[in-house]
Amino acid sequence: MSTKILVTVKEVAEVDDEFEISGLDIDDRYLEYDLNEWDDYAVEEAVQLSEAGDDVEVVTVTLGPERSEETIRMALAKGADRAVRVWDDALADAGLLDATTKADLLAAVVESEEPDLVLTGVQAADDSFGATGVALAERVGFEWAAVVNDLDYDADANVSSVRRELEGGVEELTDVEGPAVLTIQTGINEPRYASLRGIRQAQRKPLDVHALDDLGLDESVVDSPVDLTSMYEPESEGDAVVWEGSPDETADELATFLREQGVVEG
Amino acid sequence: MTVLAVTEHRRGELRTPSFEIITAGRDLADALDAELHLAVIGGDVDGFADRLNRDGVDAVHTVAEGEEFNHDVYTQAVTAMAEAHDPDALLMPNTVNGLDYAPAVAGALDLPLVTDAVDFDADGTLEVTREQYGGKVETTVDVEADAFALTIRPAEWPAAEGTGDAEITPFDVDIDESAVGSTVTGFEEVGSGDVDITEADVLVSVGRGIDEEENLPLVEALADALGATLSSSRPIVDNGWLPKNRQVGQSGKVVTPDVYIAVGISGAVQHVAGMKGSDTIIAINTDPNAPIMDIADYAIVDDLFDVVPELIEQFGGQAPS
Structure with a gap:
């Protein structure tokens, strides 16, 4: 019996310490693009399941422009078998902030791929919406579990025994009937680095690009009542005393403070 | 006009975000000239409803179904309650469990959803303040819709205090057991060890x-x-x-x-x-x-x-x- 696992993979921007905002986003000069941290763990979890099981196919799906292919190849280099990238001129102009829009686009891929299990990251490091996975599950009629930090997958029964990481150091143990969408939390595994051999192999793995037409969708899918209208640097609420000087001077200030407070002796 | 806010509990205790969402919900209700209704689902619903009856709450709807959070039950119950009371705004906590049902409810009701609100302005078009890039920037997000769903970041609004005069009523909902595909089998405390x-x-x-x-x-x-x-x-x-x-x-x-x-x-x-x-x-x-x-x-x-x-x-x- 074969199993297919679909993993959503997003390319996200990381921001330099110093940056400028240009319009509705941070100026591109201060951004570095990389695989979303949570998705890295989701890819690793899928690859581990494929290594442990018989006949498991791992397919990644990305909503992203051509630039994101470098990131997608990285997921392939880590062991995914093939990739799907969804892009269209109509998406380039849309903000893609609305989880409903993303769920609609991903749902079209789920319906054509018919996976047994979908793994997503808990959230994306850029907009931190944290809603796409569960919205997708609702849209395609799958079961789901959010914020999973341990997964024991029974491929024959298609049941996932998971731990959900609740607040305050409490974990919830839950059995989820498949087909299901699980949103994967960081720390669930140790994501591997791509090997040189993996990187070479990734160049030859299939990476299919689908436009809206190919998925049976039209431009109305990007219509959304949710619009980003401004971005700004928050005013610092801080009133910290900043010790200035060379490292030995600032260390001396801190040491003096700790001694005066009596919290440290010596 | 109605604002419906969903509360949260775990292992017999109401969680703090339940009291914060009353404050946020009252702010929103005042801006919309609306009533604030709360949803209490599962566990000791009558005891919870009494404790949640604080200043600014107009009504509490209880659903005595199960002891602990189950997202299929929450999704069905909140969806049915929203269909019955037709709220203009649906507030849910931006907690681990909130994010386990809020997107499904918003999807089922076809409501636009904005998550992790740290502030909002509802005079006119709803404008939600949220963070991006790990808190390095703030953004405003406008929602052009008659009704919407919003999740509220914990610890951004103070907990509601005082005693309200809310009407507490059971809400009848037939949970479709065949659509409940997840089963909570237990809880475990993690992170104990030699160092505290x-x-x-x-x-x-x-x-x-x-x-x-x-x-x-x-x-x-x-x-x-x-x-x-x-x-x-x-x-x-x-x-x-x-x-x-x-x-x-x-x-x-x-x-x-x-x-x-x-x-x-x-x-x-x-x-x-x-x-x-x-x-x-x-x-x-x-x-x-x-x-x-x-x-x-x-x-x-x-x-x-x-x-x-x-x-x-x-x-x-x-x-x-």
Whole structure:
């Protein structure tokens, strides 16, 4: 019996310490693009399941422009078998902030791929919406579990025994009937680095690009009542005393403070 | 007009976000000239409803179904309640469990959803304030719709107080058991061990800025020199460099030491939730704009690899080479 696992993979921007905002986003000069941290763990979890099981196919799906292919190849280099990238001129102009829009686009891929299990990251490091996975599950009629930090997958029964990481150091143990969408939390595994051999192999793995037409969708899918209208640097609420000087001077200030407070002796 | 806010409980206790969502919901209801209704689902619904009947609550709807949170039950119950009461705004907590049903409810009701609101302005078009890029920027998001769903970040609104005169009524909903595909089989406390960081007077806490596991002894040496206890932010535990019982934050421990020294910690909201009650917070970080600087009392804006060895020397310790 074969199993297919679909993993959503997003390319996200990381921001330099110093940056400028240009319009509705941070100026591109201060951004570095990389695989979303949570998705890295989701890819690793899928690859581990494929290594442990018989006949498991791992397919990644990305909503992203051509630039994101470098990131997608990285997921392939880590062991995914093939990739799907969804892009269209109509998406380039849309903000893609609305989880409903993303769920609609991903749902079209789920319906054509018919996976047994979908793994997503808990959230994306850029907009931190944290809603796409569960919205997708609702849209395609799958079961789901959010914020999973341990997964024991029974491929024959298609049941996932998971731990959900609740607040305050409490974990919830839950059995989820498949087909299901699980949103994967960081720390669930140790994501591997791509090997040189993996990187070479990734160049030859299939990476299919689908436009809206190919998925049976039209431009109305990007219509959304949710619009980003401004971005700004928050005013610092801080009133910290900043010790200035060379490292030995600032260390001396801190040491003096700790001694005066009596919290440290010596 | 109605604002419907969903409350949250676990293992017999209402969780704090349930009282904060009353405050947020009342703000929104005032802006919309609406009533504030609460939903209480599962567990001791009558006891919970009494405790939630605080100033500003107009009605509480209870659904006595199950003991603990189950997202299929919550999704069905909230959806049915929204269909019956037709709220203009549906508020849910931006918690682990809130994010386990809010997108499904919004999808089922075809409501636009904005998550993790830290503020909103509902005079006219709804304008939601949220953070992006790990708190480095704030954004405003407009929602052009007659009705919408919103999740509310914990600890942004104060808990509601006082006693209200809400009408408490059971809400009848037939849960379709065949659509319940997940079963909670238990809970487990994690992160106990030989060290209890919540008992420490002084914590030296290490974050992502340490870069590599082999650099960890530097911060351990600082903790030793100060007679302090070592703790960390989430990435250090995710990487397996320190055990779970050292983790400060939303999913780890909440600590309130006399002095908290954050070394190479940027101060993500989940981390700050676990340490903002410290008496004195000292940050050592290269980034003067890092969120940790907003709550620090004292700060050194410099490279930890330059400052920490000097500090160890100050206290007669030896920095590892």
